[in-house]
Amino acid sequence: MMNGRYPAAGRATRQRIAGEVLREHLSVVPTRLSRLVNIRFTSSDAEFSAKVVNAWSDAFIQTNLERKVQATSYGRNLLQRQLAQQKERLDESQRQLVAYASQERIINLPAQQNGDGSTSERSIVADELASLNAALSQATAERIAAEARYREGGARGASSEALRNQAINTLRQRRAELAAEYQKLMTQFEPQYPAARALKSQIDQLDRSISSEERRVSGSIETDYRGAVERERALKERVEQLKGSYLDLRRRSIQYNIFQQEVDTNRALYEGLLQRFKEIGVAGGVGVNNVSVVDQADVPQRPSSPRLILNLAIALLAGLGLGAALALALEQMDEAIADPDEIERRLGLPLLGSVPKVEGVTPRAALLDRKSELVDAYLAIQTNLAFTTEHGVPRSLSVTSTRPAEGKSTTSLALATMLARSGKRVILIDGDMRSPSVHHLGGVANDRGLSNFLAGQDDIHSLIFEMDDLKLAAMAAGPVPPNAAELLTGHRLSLLIERLHEHFDHIVIDSPPVMGLADAPLIASRVEGIVYTVESHGIRSTLVKTALARLAAANAHIFGGVLTKFEARKSHFGYGYDYGYGYGRDGGAESKGQR
Structure with missing residues (x-):
């Protein structure tokens, strides 16, 4: 330095030295x-x-x-x-x-395409x-x-x-x-x-x-x-x-x-x-x-070092806060219907009954076994249905759900079977023309059924087949129409129900699910009321409420709800529902029966 300043002549040298230092x-x-x-x-x-x-x-x-x-x-x-x-x-x-x-x-x-793929x-x-x-x-x-x-x-x-x-x-x-x-x-x-x-x-x-x-x-x-x-x-x-x-x-x-x-x-x-x-x-x-x-x-300002006590305190507080927030969020997000009493508490529907989940056997086989838990459950539901109208069990009803695979078809078949065993003349109609299933239960083809009558065919007897083992009559959905909702908007469904009442005491309709389709509200407006099935641990209550609102907008009368596929061990109240339809079917139950 010269007089406290760097001279210009040494700039290159200073840059080289600075580069080496860096x-x-x-x-x-x-x-x-x-x-x-x-x-x-x-x-x-x-x-x-x-x-x-x-x-x-x-x-x-x-x-x-x-x-x-x-x-x-x-x-x-x-x-x-x-x-x-x-x-x-x-x-x-x-x-x-x-x-x-x-x-x-x-x-x-x-231009047109040539044989070699080119165009000219x-x-x-x-x-x-x-x-x-x-x-x-x-x-x-x-x-x-x-x-x-x-x-x-x-x-x-x-x-x-x-x-x-x-x-x-x-x-x-x-x-x-x-x-x-x-x-x-x-x-x-x-x-x-x-x-x-x-x-x-x-x-x-x-x-x-x-x-x-x-x-x-x-x-x-x-x-x-x-x-x-x-x-x-x-x-x-x-x-x-x-x-x-x-x-x-x-x-x-x-x-x-x-x-x-x-x-x-x-x-x-x-x-x-x-x-x-x-x-x-x-x-x-x-x-x-x-x-x-x-x-x-x-x-x-000072050497950095770990502050163990402070770090532990912050981690403890953060962990407690995060855990509490997570538990609260999970509680708020759990919208599944788990117990039968939640049908009334969350959905505002009368509880007609709960149906236990059946494993290892088909619903039809369980219905043929009169000692099965499924038969007991639907007998209780039939008994409750007898108090829904002034003339007892409704003469015409439809069974629906929020979405597919919630047990509505099993409930329809079971209710029709229970009514038939009580000495009534019952017919089961497959109203789900988009995804029919009743013809599989009867072992018949789906080439004739409800859609034929709605399209103008008047011969009802040719559309009905018998399910002898269950002692009831049934009507398949028939050929899948281009738009099922258009067939249901006419007067033909009301005419069908009116004519069937001349020969049958009760009419049970297996209706399509409510969400995304207009079929279920249209069918509900033609019958006395609806039995609404809800799958246990299978669907959120907000979706069920939305579906119920659609039915209410169509002025449909809902008799009550049925909780399907219920498992007592998964319920919120532990053993409370174990003492139910299985009573008297094992050794423990036999000892209880000796009281």
């Missing part, structure tokens, strides 16, 4: 599994170290941004100028192509020449055939047409018969005999008729031959004219193809530049730097 004392350490780096500078002066690190990071960011902006901005501006120039070339080449085609009257049909335009002249050439080949073949027939007919009467002519063959046969009679007379009489003269006159007349008919056939063959020759000549002239036009078109199309190639080249270049221009505008983020400072370097 290389020896500065380090850039990447943080694993992240995009962060730590910049560290070691010196005996804490303030100087912080200043060097901050200056290094700021300089790197500025340099990176300048390089990026300069590169992308230059490339974008260059491409923008090239795009404008290429657009002008493309427009000019297209105008040139159209003007030349109009001047030379070159008309091409739209077709000229009208080429299409017409191909068509006429095919017609000329056909006319030549016809002329050769006609000429063969004409030359064959040179020997009068020997042509194939004459031999196939029915009239000539008939005349010849008659002449042969008369000639035989004439020869027979000649054995006894002279030619001047009147009968012989008459036969001779008839034979001569037949000869003249045969000759006349053969001349007519020969004339027809000659006319066909000359017509074929004339058609061939006319087509040859037209083909020769088109050949000249096609050659002239080929000559004029040379320049047209040159212009077309220029248009295609300019279009390809323009599209390539445009794509590149878009990529530059997106890639890298013009004017946006991808490097930033997360933490500025501060002057350290």
Whole structure:
């Protein structure tokens, strides 16, 4: 230093020394599994170290941004100028192509795909020449055939047409018969005999008729031959004219193809530049730097070291708060219907009963076993249904749910079975025309059923089949219609229920689910009420409430809810529901029965 300042003459030396100091004392350490780096500078002066690190990071960011902006901005501006120039070339080449085609009257049909996968335009002249050439080949073949027939007919009467002519063959046969009679007379009489003269006159007349008919056939063959020759000549002239036009078109199309190639080249270049221009505008983020400072370097006040007590206290408080918040959130998010009393408490529906989950056996097989838990459960539901109307169990009801696979079809079958076992005449109708299932239970085809009657068929008895083992009648859904809701909007369903009441005491309809479909509200408006099934631990209460609101909007009467697939061990009240339908079916239950 000279007088407290650095002289300009030693600047290069000072820069070299500063660079060596940085290389020896500065380090850039990447943080694993992240995009962060730590910049560290070691010196005996804490303030100087912080200043060097901050200056290094700021300089790197500025340099990176300048390089990026300069590169992308230059490339974008260059491409923008090239795009404008290429657009002008493309427009000019297209105008040139159209003007030349109009001047030379070159008309091409739209492009079609060739056998090798490429496409090319077709000229009208080429299409017409191909068509006429095919017609000329056909006319030549016809002329050769006609000429063969004409030359064959040179020997009068020997042509194939004459031999196939029915009239000539008939005349010849008659002449042969008369000639035989004439020869027979000649054995006894002279030619001047009147009968012989008459036969001779008839034979001569037949000869003249045969000759006349053969001349007519020969004339027809000659006319066909000359017509074929004339058609061939006319087509040859037209083909020769088109050949000249096609050659002239080929000559004029040379320049047209040159212009077309220029248009295609300019279009390809323009599209390539445009794509590149878009990529530059997106890639890298013009004017946006991808490097930033997360933490500025501060002057350290004291040595850093772990503060164990403080860290443990913070972790304990944070853990307690997080655990409490998580428990509260889980409690609020648990919207599943778990226990039977939640049917009334959450949904506001009367509880008709709960049905235990049956495993290892089909619902139909469980219903056939009168000692099964499923039978006991639905007997209780039937008993509760008897108190829903002033006349006991509703005469017509539908069973529905919020979504599929909640047990509505099993409930429909079970209620119909319980009513049938009580001595009632019951019919089960498959109202789910979108996903029918009743025909599977009856082992019949789904080619006849509810959709047939709704579409206009009046013969109800042909649509019903018997389920003898369950002692009830059933009606399948029938062929799947294009729009089931349109069939249900008419009066046919009400008419069906009215006519079925003449023969059955109770009508149970297996209705489609409510959510997403208009079928269930339409069916609900035609029956006395609805039995609503809810799957235990299977659906959120908010969805059930939404479905119930849709039914309420349709003025549907809901008798109550049935909780299906209930498992007591998963309920909120532990053992409370274990003492239920399984009572009396095992050893423990037998000991209880000895009280």
